[in-house]
Amino acid sequence: MKLTPLEIRKQEFNKTMRGYNIEEVRAFLETVADQCDGLQKEVNKFSEKVVKLETRLTDFQMMEKTLQETLMKAEESSRRARTDSRREAEITIREAEVKAQQILSEAHRDLDRLKTEILMLRTRRDSFIKKLKYLLQSQTELIEILEANDFESEEDNHERIHEEHPPAVS
Numbered sequence: 001m002k003l004t005p006l007e008i009r010k011q012e013f014n015k016t017m018r019g020y021n022i023e024e025v026r027a028f029l030e031t032v033a034d035q036c037d038g039l040q041k042e043v044n045k046f047s048e049k050v051v052k053l054e055t056r057l058t059d060f061q062m063m064e065k066t067l068q069e070t071l072m073k074a075e076e077s078s079r080r081a082r083t084d085s086r087r088e089a090e091i092t093i094r095e096a097e098v099k100a101q102q103i104l105s106e107a108h109r110d111l112d113r114l115k116t117e118i119l120m121l122r123t124r125r126d127s128f129i130k131k132l133k134y135l136l137q138s139q140t141e142l143i144e145i146l147e148a149n150d151f152e153s154e155e156d157n158h159e160r161i162h163e164e165h166p167p168a169v170s
Contacts (some may be wrong), residue, residue, distance in 0.1 A: 005037035 008029055013019075 003036065005033040005040065008033040008036060 011029060013025065015022075
């Protein structure tokens with residue numbers, strides 16, 4: 001049975017012949033009621049404090065849950081970012097390898113083309129040298145022929161001039 005301070009104050013006892021002193025009982029009951037009243041106020045104060053603390057606890061639990069969710073999302077986001085970065089790096093490496101292969105292929109084609117051009121130029125040079133040698137040789141032969149013809153012609157001309165104009169005798 002739960003007693004309130006008011007119930008303690010209004011409590012009445014039956015009178016008996018050799019009973020307790022009524023004034024002492026009333027004084028004691030008043031003291032008990034006062035203490036009970038103080039305890040009730042303290043209980044109410046602690047109840048309010050418990051409610052406030054439970055509210056704060058609930059708030060903290062919600063904040064903890066939110067922080068855990070945020071942490072999990074951050075970890076997931078970080079994991080995704082690392083995965084995406086790895087993929088991008090792999091793609092970049094593959095693109096660089098393909099580009100490098102294209103550059104090498106182009107360089108090989110250019111090298112082959114240059115080798116072919118060099119070979120053609122050497123062939124043309126050799127052909128030009130042969131033609132030039134032939135031309136020089138033929139021109140040398142022609143000069144020799146002309147020189148020989150000129151020498152014979154000069155002698156012939158010299159004889160003809162002497163025949164047509166004999167030297168004068170004095």
